[in-house]
Amino acid sequence: xxxLENVSVEYPSGVRALNGVSLTVCKGDFAFIVxxxxxxxxxxxxxxxxxxxPTDGTVVVEGDDVTMLKPSAVPYLRxxxxxxxxxxxxxxxxxxxxxxxxxxRAIGAxxxxxxxxxxxxxELVALTHRCDAFPHHMSGGEQQRAAIARAIINHPxxxxxxxxxxxxxxxTSWEIMQLLDRINVRGTTTLVATHDxxxxxxxxxRVIQIEAGYIVRDENRGGYQNCEL
Amino acid sequence: xxxxxxxxxxxxxxxxxxxxxxxxxASISTIALSLAVLGAFVLAALGAxxxxxxxxxxxxxxxxxxxxxxxxxxxxxxEKISGINGVxxxxxxxxxxxxxxxxxxxxxxxxxxxxxxVLPYGLDVKITNPERITIIASSIRQMNKxxxxxxxxxxxxxxxxxxxxxxxxxxxxxxxLLITTAFIISNAIRLTLYARRREIRIMxxxxxxxxxxxxxLVIEGIVFxxxxxxxxxxxxxxxxxxxxxxxxxxxxxxGHVSSNVAPLDLAIGLVLTGGLIGAAGSLLSIRRFLRDE
Numbered sequence: 001x002x003x004l005e006n007v008s009v010e011y012p013s014g015v016r017a018l019n020g021v022s023l024t025v026c027k028g029d030f031a032f033i034v035x036x037x038x039x040x041x042x043x044x045x046x047x048x049x050x051x052x053x054p055t056d057g058t059v060v061v062e063g064d065d066v067t068m069l070k071p072s073a074v075p076y077l078r079x080x081x082x083x084x085x086x087x088x089x090x091x092x093x094x095x096x097x098x099x100x101x102x103x104x105r106a107i108g109a110x111x112x113x114x115x116x117x118x119x120x121x122x123e124l125v126a127l128t129h130r131c132d133a134f135p136h137h138m139s140g141g142e143q144q145r146a147a148i149a150r151a152i153i154n155h156p157x158x159x160x161x162x163x164x165x166x167x168x169x170x171x172t173s174w175e176i177m178q179l180l181d182r183i184n185v186r187g188t189t190t191l192v193a194t195h196d197x198x199x200x201x202x203x204x205x206r207v208i209q210i211e212a213g214y215i216v217r218d219e220n221r222g223g224y225q226n227c228e229l
Numbered sequence: 230x231x232x233x234x235x236x237x238x239x240x241x242x243x244x245x246x247x248x249x250x251x252x253x254x255a256s257i258s259t260i261a262l263s264l265a266v267l268g269a270f271v272l273a274a275l276g277a278x279x280x281x282x283x284x285x286x287x288x289x290x291x292x293x294x295x296x297x298x299x300x301x302x303x304x305x306x307x308e309k310i311s312g313i314n315g316v317x318x319x320x321x322x323x324x325x326x327x328x329x330x331x332x333x334x335x336x337x338x339x340x341x342x343x344x345x346x347v348l349p350y351g352l353d354v355k356i357t358n359p360e361r362i363t364i365i366a367s368s369i370r371q372m373n374k375x376x377x378x379x380x381x382x383x384x385x386x387x388x389x390x391x392x393x394x395x396x397x398x399x400x401x402x403x404x405x406l407l408i409t410t411a412f413i414i415s416n417a418i419r420l421t422l423y424a425r426r427r428e429i430r431i432m433x434x435x436x437x438x439x440x441x442x443x444x445x446l447v448i449e450g451i452v453f454x455x456x457x458x459x460x461x462x463x464x465x466x467x468x469x470x471x472x473x474x475x476x477x478x479x480x481x482x483x484g485h486v487s488s489n490v491a492p493l494d495l496a497i498g499l500v501l502t503g504g505l506i507g508a509a510g511s512l513l514s515i516r517r518f519l520r521d522e
Contacts, residue, residue: 049434051434072438072439075433075436075437075438075439076436077436078433078434078435078436079436083434083435089427089430089431089434090431091428091431091432092427092428093244093245093248093249093428102432102435102437103435103436103437105234105237105441106432106435106436106437106438106441107436108234150435154436
């Protein structure tokens with residue numbers, strides 16, 4: 001479960017990204033976080049994997065108060081989460097297989113388990129045939145599928161995706177959303193920040209709308225725009 | 230950390246070097262040139278110091294005995310002088326040789342009415358501590374059957390002053406160059422890491438601990454340093470062989486100027502310096518990147 005209580009974030013530059021945000025996302029939920037550029041969507045997600053610490057309030061992820069974690073404990077928090085980015089963030093000098101193996105090596109997995117788990121996940125994201133490819137030899141959609149595969153290889157309880165379809169065409173975006181949905185159906189809590197109105201409308205999931213650092217809408221099976229407006 | 234992880238991290242380091250070939254080449258060549266310059270300066274400084282020290286060791290006091298002094302007197306005086314602090318070897322000069330030399334320089338001496346060897350006995354006193362030359366000379370002057378003492382104090386002082394300057398300049402020079410080399414090498418490694426800062430950031434985001442990120446990069450730094458040191462050693466060896474031949478051709482004296490550093494010692498010194506600076510440069514740079522992210 002994810003719980004934010006009265007969270008505010010002010011950057012050193014003086015910009016207030018979030019203002020007293022409270023939010024609960026239950027285990028197994030799928031939620032879109034929508035809002036204009038600079039509204040605070042990415043900041044909200046960064047709070048979950050302690051890339052940003054709040055100025056006020058508490059952030060609880062899977063029972064851990066993220067704000068109280070020592071820096072040395074942050075890698076262990078991140079191992080509970082899968083993180084997907086708009087720019088994929090694959091290790092450029094490693095192929096798909098090595099990108100995944102690196103994540104498992106980092107947590108001390110046995111080489112036998114590594115082979116088995118990579119094979120399973122590559123099959124799930126339909127990238128088995130591209131396991132030797134380097135990121136710069138892959139299409140955007142393939143890179144994002146590889147990034148998602150890496151994010152879920154560790155069986156995270158929470159998957160956080162920041163604009164995962166921002167660099168993709170509509171068909172590929174839909175494939176990625178379906179993939180995220182399949183992962184969610186397997187029990188992974190999924191939070192997706194997006195600008196993609198078409199995708200949000202089509203998926204019919206929970207929608208949390210942020211404007212100027214405030215949550216202005218939290219609607220189950222919502223659309224990109226507020227129906228009441 | 231278990232053996233499996235250690236093996237993986239070493240493997241990661243070498244894969245990283247292989248896949249970042251251009252940056253690796255840039256780092257290694259920078260390290261090699263910096264260490265070669267440092268090594269050349271150290272060798273030149275040692276050579277200059279050794280040369281200055283050898284000049285100091287050549288100083289001796291010439292003792293002239295009175296004309297009535299016998300060989301036994303010269304022997305006794307020699308033993309007495311040997312006991313003075315700061316005195317090395319004392320040699321009794323051969324009167325026959327000196328007389329022969331005297332006659333060679335003055336061929337008309339016998340016809341001028343001086344057919345017999347009239348030269349007094351003399352001693353050459355080698356000094357181990359040139360700073361005591363004046364005290365030693367004064368002590369000898371007070372001894373029985375000593376007619377005169379030539380100490381060459383002014384020349385000795387001048388050479389000692391020059392030697393001191395050479396030692397000070399070379400020590401300061403080596404220290405400054407060592408600092409500069411450390412700065413250049415750590416900067417070269419920092420540039421390599423800067424090119425990989427995105428990689429470091431991704432590693433952090435997937436939950437790698439700082440230690441897991443740091444170890445392969447420190448190994449890379451050590452490999453860069455050691456490889457650069459080996460290249461620097463090869464450059465210095467080639468340079469010293471060429472310079473040795475040229476110097477001997479130009480000036481005989483220069484042929485005797487030597488740092489007295491064996492090639493193996495030079496290699497060990499360079500490899501240790503390169504490896505240490507490589508490791509320290511990597512550690513400091515990574516710490517900065519890990520903190521910045």
